[in-house]
Amino acid sequence: MDTPDDYDSPWKDAVERYFPEFIAFYFPHASQQINWARGHEFLDQELRAVVQDAELGKRFVDKLAKVALQDGSERWVYVHLEVQSSAQAEFAERMFVYNYRLYDRYRQPVASLAVLADTTANWRPNHFGFAVLGCEHELRFPAVKLLDYAADQDQLYHNPNPFALVTLAHLLTQATRQDMNARFAAKWKLVQLLYQRGWDKQRVIDLFSVMDWMMRLPEQLKRSLWHNIEVLEEQEKMRYVTSVEQLYSEKWMQQGLLQGRLEGEQTGEAKALRRLLQKRFGPLPEDRLARLQTASVDELEHWLDRALDADSLAEVFSQ
Incomplete structure:
Protein backbone atom coordinates (compact mmCIF):
# COMPACT_ATOMS: atom_id res chain seq x y z
CA MET A 1 0.00 0.00 0.00
CA PRO A 142 -5.49 21.70 -22.54
CA ALA A 143 -2.46 22.94 -20.59
CA VAL A 144 -2.52 25.90 -18.21
CA LYS A 145 0.74 27.69 -17.30
CA LEU A 146 0.80 29.15 -13.79
CA LEU A 147 3.48 31.65 -14.82
CA ASP A 148 0.92 33.27 -17.13
CA TYR A 149 -1.09 34.41 -14.10
CA ALA A 150 1.81 36.55 -12.85
CA ALA A 151 0.69 39.47 -15.00
CA ASP A 152 -2.78 39.44 -13.38
CA GLN A 153 -1.89 39.24 -9.70
CA ASP A 154 -4.24 42.08 -8.78
CA GLN A 155 -7.14 40.11 -10.24
CA LEU A 156 -6.05 37.02 -8.33
CA TYR A 157 -6.22 38.93 -5.04
CA HIS A 158 -9.87 39.77 -5.76
CA ASN A 159 -10.96 36.46 -7.28
CA PRO A 160 -13.17 34.50 -4.81
CA ASN A 161 -12.12 31.11 -6.21
CA PRO A 162 -9.81 29.39 -3.67
CA PHE A 163 -7.39 28.41 -6.43
CA ALA A 164 -6.75 32.07 -7.17
CA LEU A 165 -5.15 32.16 -3.72
CA VAL A 166 -3.28 28.88 -4.34
CA THR A 167 -1.95 30.30 -7.61
CA LEU A 168 -0.87 33.49 -5.85
CA ALA A 169 0.95 31.48 -3.19
CA HIS A 170 2.75 29.51 -5.89
CA LEU A 171 3.81 32.62 -7.82
CA LEU A 172 4.89 34.51 -4.71
CA THR A 173 6.90 31.54 -3.49
CA GLN A 174 8.87 31.55 -6.73
CA ALA A 175 9.30 35.33 -6.70
CA THR A 176 10.66 35.44 -3.13
CA ARG A 177 13.16 32.58 -3.15
CA GLN A 178 16.03 34.99 -2.49
CA ASP A 179 14.20 37.36 -0.12
CA MET A 180 12.64 35.82 2.97
CA ASN A 181 11.45 39.18 4.31
CA ALA A 182 9.50 39.70 1.09
CA ARG A 183 8.11 36.18 1.41
CA PHE A 184 7.02 36.92 4.97
CA ALA A 185 5.16 40.05 3.85
CA ALA A 186 3.53 38.21 0.94
CA LYS A 187 2.49 35.27 3.10
CA TRP A 188 1.04 37.51 5.80
CA LYS A 189 -1.01 39.35 3.18
CA LEU A 190 -2.42 36.04 1.89
CA VAL A 191 -3.21 34.87 5.42
CA GLN A 192 -5.21 38.04 6.01
CA LEU A 193 -7.10 37.42 2.77
CA LEU A 194 -8.11 33.99 4.07
CA TYR A 195 -10.01 35.62 6.91
CA GLN A 196 -11.47 38.42 4.80
CA ARG A 197 -13.18 36.02 2.39
CA GLY A 198 -15.80 34.95 4.91
CA TRP A 199 -14.98 31.28 4.28
CA ASP A 200 -15.80 28.54 6.77
CA LYS A 201 -13.19 27.21 9.17
CA GLN A 202 -12.34 24.08 7.19
CA ARG A 203 -11.66 25.99 3.98
CA VAL A 204 -9.42 28.47 5.82
CA ILE A 205 -7.48 25.59 7.36
CA ASP A 206 -7.17 23.69 4.07
CA LEU A 207 -5.90 26.70 2.13
CA PHE A 208 -3.56 27.80 4.90
CA SER A 209 -2.09 24.30 4.83
CA VAL A 210 -1.24 24.67 1.13
CA MET A 211 0.17 28.18 1.60
CA ASP A 212 2.21 27.17 4.64
CA TRP A 213 3.69 24.22 2.77
CA MET A 214 4.64 26.34 -0.25
CA MET A 215 5.88 29.52 1.45
CA ARG A 216 8.41 28.17 3.93
CA LEU A 217 10.04 30.72 6.24
CA PRO A 218 13.10 30.74 8.49
CA GLU A 219 12.39 30.09 12.17
CA GLN A 220 12.41 33.72 13.32
CA LEU A 221 10.03 34.88 10.60
CA LYS A 222 7.89 31.82 11.20
CA ARG A 223 7.47 32.88 14.82
CA SER A 224 6.58 36.41 13.77
CA LEU A 225 3.92 35.09 11.42
CA TRP A 226 2.48 32.90 14.17
CA HIS A 227 2.28 35.90 16.45
CA ASN A 228 0.47 37.92 13.77
CA ILE A 229 -2.00 35.08 13.17
CA GLU A 230 -2.74 34.74 16.88
CA VAL A 231 -3.42 38.47 17.18
CA LEU A 232 -5.59 38.40 14.04
CA GLU A 233 -7.64 35.46 15.27
CA GLU A 234 -8.18 37.12 18.63
CA GLN A 235 -9.35 40.32 16.92
CA GLU A 236 -11.66 38.48 14.52
CA LYS A 237 -12.77 35.98 17.18
CA MET A 238 -11.89 33.14 14.81
CA ARG A 239 -9.83 30.39 16.39
CA TYR A 240 -9.16 28.68 13.09
CA VAL A 241 -5.55 28.05 12.15
CA THR A 242 -4.06 28.28 15.64
CA SER A 243 -6.55 25.73 16.98
CA VAL A 244 -5.37 22.92 14.67
CA GLU A 245 -1.94 21.93 15.90
CA GLN A 246 -1.60 18.81 13.78
CA LEU A 247 -1.30 20.94 10.63
CA TYR A 248 2.20 22.04 11.52
CA SER A 249 5.51 20.25 11.68
CA GLU A 250 6.44 22.31 14.78
CA LYS A 251 4.26 23.53 17.68
CA TRP A 252 4.58 26.39 20.12
CA MET A 253 6.22 25.15 23.31
CA GLN A 254 7.43 26.66 26.56
CA GLN A 255 10.90 28.20 26.52
CA GLY A 256 12.25 25.43 28.72
CA LEU A 257 11.38 22.85 26.03
CA LEU A 258 12.94 24.79 23.16
CA GLN A 259 15.91 22.47 22.65
CA GLY A 260 13.69 19.40 22.60
CA ARG A 261 11.40 21.05 20.07
CA LEU A 262 14.31 21.90 17.80
CA GLU A 263 15.65 18.37 17.96
CA GLY A 264 12.22 17.01 17.09
CA GLU A 265 11.90 19.49 14.23
CA GLN A 266 15.26 18.43 12.78
CA THR A 267 14.18 14.79 12.80
CA GLY A 268 10.83 15.61 11.20
CA GLU A 269 12.34 17.89 8.55
CA ALA A 270 15.02 15.28 7.69
CA LYS A 271 12.40 12.55 7.35
CA ALA A 272 10.13 14.66 5.13
CA LEU A 273 13.05 15.73 2.93
CA ARG A 274 14.31 12.14 2.62
CA ARG A 275 10.87 10.94 1.49
CA LEU A 276 10.59 13.78 -1.02
CA LEU A 277 14.06 13.15 -2.48
CA GLN A 278 13.45 9.42 -2.74
CA LYS A 279 10.11 10.05 -4.46
CA ARG A 280 11.72 12.36 -7.01
CA PHE A 281 15.19 10.85 -7.54
CA GLY A 282 15.07 7.27 -6.26
CA PRO A 283 17.15 5.65 -3.47
CA LEU A 284 19.62 8.05 -1.85
CA PRO A 285 23.38 7.35 -1.61
CA GLU A 286 24.76 6.78 1.88
CA ASP A 287 26.65 10.10 1.91
CA ARG A 288 23.41 12.01 1.20
CA LEU A 289 21.57 10.16 3.96
CA ALA A 290 24.38 11.00 6.37
CA ARG A 291 24.16 14.69 5.45
CA LEU A 292 20.43 14.70 6.17
CA GLN A 293 20.98 13.26 9.64
CA THR A 294 23.60 15.82 10.64
CA ALA A 295 22.22 18.93 8.93
CA SER A 296 20.73 21.88 10.80
CA VAL A 297 17.06 22.80 10.49
CA ASP A 298 17.98 25.82 8.34
CA GLU A 299 20.03 23.62 5.99
CA LEU A 300 17.18 21.12 5.71
CA GLU A 301 14.65 23.85 4.90
CA HIS A 302 17.02 25.34 2.32
CA TRP A 303 17.39 21.95 0.63
CA LEU A 304 13.64 21.36 0.86
CA ASP A 305 12.97 24.62 -0.98
CA ARG A 306 15.40 23.55 -3.70
CA ALA A 307 13.97 20.04 -3.91
CA LEU A 308 10.60 21.38 -5.05
CA ASP A 309 12.06 22.53 -8.39
CA ALA A 310 15.47 20.84 -8.79
CA ASP A 311 16.01 18.56 -11.76
CA SER A 312 18.70 16.47 -10.07
CA LEU A 313 19.91 15.39 -6.63
CA ALA A 314 23.19 17.23 -7.18
CA GLU A 315 21.27 20.47 -7.75
CA VAL A 316 19.56 20.13 -4.38
CA PHE A 317 22.81 19.84 -2.46
CA SER A 318 24.97 22.16 -4.57
CA GLN A 319 26.71 25.03 -2.76
Missing part, protein backbone atom coordinates in the same frame (compact mmCIF):
# COMPACT_ATOMS: atom_id res chain seq x y z
CA ASP A 2 1.31 3.44 -0.88
CA THR A 3 2.21 5.72 2.01
CA PRO A 4 1.09 9.35 2.13
CA ASP A 5 3.61 11.78 0.66
CA ASP A 6 4.35 15.00 2.54
CA TYR A 7 5.44 16.59 -0.71
CA ASP A 8 2.22 16.46 -2.65
CA SER A 9 -0.45 16.04 0.01
CA PRO A 10 -1.42 19.74 0.44
CA TRP A 11 -1.92 20.17 -3.31
CA LYS A 12 -3.77 16.87 -3.54
CA ASP A 13 -5.93 17.67 -0.54
CA ALA A 14 -6.95 21.01 -2.04
CA VAL A 15 -7.77 19.45 -5.42
CA GLU A 16 -9.83 16.69 -3.82
CA ARG A 17 -11.78 18.97 -1.47
CA TYR A 18 -12.45 21.70 -4.05
CA PHE A 19 -12.36 19.85 -7.35
CA PRO A 20 -15.25 21.77 -9.01
CA GLU A 21 -13.55 25.08 -8.07
CA PHE A 22 -10.23 23.76 -9.38
CA ILE A 23 -11.71 22.91 -12.79
CA ALA A 24 -13.70 26.15 -12.89
CA PHE A 25 -10.59 28.24 -12.22
CA TYR A 26 -8.08 26.58 -14.55
CA PHE A 27 -10.39 25.02 -17.16
CA PRO A 28 -13.62 27.09 -17.24
CA HIS A 29 -14.72 25.74 -20.65
CA ALA A 30 -14.53 22.17 -19.40
CA SER A 31 -16.28 23.11 -16.16
CA GLN A 32 -19.28 24.45 -18.05
CA GLN A 33 -19.73 21.10 -19.79
CA ILE A 34 -19.69 19.04 -16.56
CA ASN A 35 -22.89 18.31 -14.67
CA TRP A 36 -21.58 18.92 -11.16
CA ALA A 37 -25.03 18.24 -9.68
CA ARG A 38 -24.48 14.54 -10.36
CA GLY A 39 -21.32 14.59 -8.29
CA HIS A 40 -17.89 13.21 -9.10
CA GLU A 41 -15.79 10.27 -7.98
CA PHE A 42 -12.00 10.01 -7.63
CA LEU A 43 -10.38 6.84 -8.91
CA ASP A 44 -6.80 7.17 -7.72
CA GLN A 45 -6.26 3.47 -7.04
CA GLU A 46 -7.51 2.70 -10.53
CA LEU A 47 -5.11 5.29 -11.95
CA ARG A 48 -2.19 3.69 -10.12
CA ALA A 49 -3.15 0.25 -11.45
CA VAL A 50 -3.35 1.49 -15.05
CA VAL A 51 -0.09 3.46 -15.13
CA GLN A 52 2.07 1.68 -12.56
CA ASP A 53 4.68 0.67 -15.15
CA ALA A 54 4.54 3.99 -17.03
CA GLU A 55 6.17 6.31 -14.48
CA LEU A 56 7.70 8.80 -16.86
CA GLY A 57 8.18 11.82 -14.62
CA LYS A 58 7.53 13.72 -11.42
CA ARG A 59 4.70 16.07 -10.55
CA PHE A 60 2.73 17.68 -7.74
CA VAL A 61 -0.54 15.90 -8.46
CA ASP A 62 -1.96 13.20 -10.68
CA LYS A 63 -5.65 12.43 -10.32
CA LEU A 64 -8.37 10.52 -12.09
CA ALA A 65 -12.00 11.51 -11.62
CA LYS A 66 -15.30 10.28 -13.06
CA VAL A 67 -17.80 13.01 -13.98
CA ALA A 68 -21.10 13.38 -15.84
CA LEU A 69 -21.72 15.82 -18.68
CA GLN A 70 -24.41 18.44 -19.26
CA ASP A 71 -25.40 16.87 -22.59
CA GLY A 72 -28.28 14.96 -21.03
CA SER A 73 -26.72 11.55 -21.51
CA GLU A 74 -26.39 9.04 -18.69
CA ARG A 75 -22.78 8.18 -19.45
CA TRP A 76 -19.80 9.06 -17.29
CA VAL A 77 -16.51 10.36 -18.67
CA TYR A 78 -13.08 10.43 -17.12
CA VAL A 79 -10.89 13.41 -16.24
CA HIS A 80 -7.17 12.70 -15.96
CA LEU A 81 -5.38 15.59 -14.27
CA GLU A 82 -1.67 16.32 -13.92
CA VAL A 83 -0.05 19.22 -12.04
CA GLN A 84 3.54 19.13 -13.28
CA SER A 85 6.27 20.66 -11.11
CA SER A 86 9.17 20.92 -13.56
CA ALA A 87 9.85 21.10 -17.29
CA GLN A 88 10.40 17.64 -18.70
CA ALA A 89 10.83 16.41 -22.25
CA GLU A 90 8.73 13.28 -21.68
CA PHE A 91 5.72 15.02 -20.13
CA ALA A 92 3.56 15.16 -23.28
CA GLU A 93 4.35 11.51 -23.96
CA ARG A 94 3.20 10.60 -20.45
CA MET A 95 -0.09 12.39 -21.01
CA PHE A 96 -0.51 10.45 -24.25
CA VAL A 97 0.33 7.09 -22.62
CA TYR A 98 -1.96 7.65 -19.64
CA ASN A 99 -4.80 8.77 -21.88
CA TYR A 100 -4.81 5.75 -24.15
CA ARG A 101 -4.29 3.31 -21.25
CA LEU A 102 -7.25 4.79 -19.41
CA TYR A 103 -9.39 4.59 -22.56
CA ASP A 104 -8.30 1.00 -23.04
CA ARG A 105 -9.48 0.17 -19.54
CA TYR A 106 -12.79 2.03 -19.49
CA ARG A 107 -13.75 2.33 -23.16
CA GLN A 108 -15.11 5.78 -22.36
CA PRO A 109 -13.87 9.25 -23.35
CA VAL A 110 -10.89 10.46 -21.30
CA ALA A 111 -10.10 14.17 -20.95
CA SER A 112 -6.47 14.80 -20.02
CA LEU A 113 -5.80 18.21 -18.43
CA ALA A 114 -2.45 19.68 -17.40
CA VAL A 115 -1.42 22.47 -15.03
CA LEU A 116 2.22 23.46 -15.59
CA ALA A 117 3.74 24.73 -12.34
CA ASP A 118 7.35 24.94 -13.55
CA THR A 119 9.56 28.02 -13.97
CA THR A 120 10.49 27.55 -17.65
CA ALA A 121 8.49 30.19 -19.52
CA ASN A 122 8.77 28.68 -23.01
CA TRP A 123 7.96 25.07 -21.99
CA ARG A 124 4.35 24.57 -23.06
CA PRO A 125 3.56 20.97 -24.03
CA ASN A 126 0.02 20.41 -25.27
CA HIS A 127 0.19 17.47 -27.69
CA PHE A 128 1.92 14.22 -28.53
CA GLY A 129 1.47 11.72 -31.32
CA PHE A 130 2.92 10.06 -34.37
CA ALA A 131 2.17 9.42 -38.04
CA VAL A 132 3.50 6.42 -39.93
CA LEU A 133 2.46 4.67 -43.14
CA GLY A 134 -0.70 6.71 -43.43
CA CYS A 135 -1.74 6.09 -39.82
CA GLU A 136 -2.00 9.08 -37.47
CA HIS A 137 -2.43 8.99 -33.71
CA GLU A 138 -2.37 12.21 -31.68
CA LEU A 139 -3.51 13.61 -28.33
CA ARG A 140 -4.03 17.33 -27.87
CA PHE A 141 -4.72 18.39 -24.29
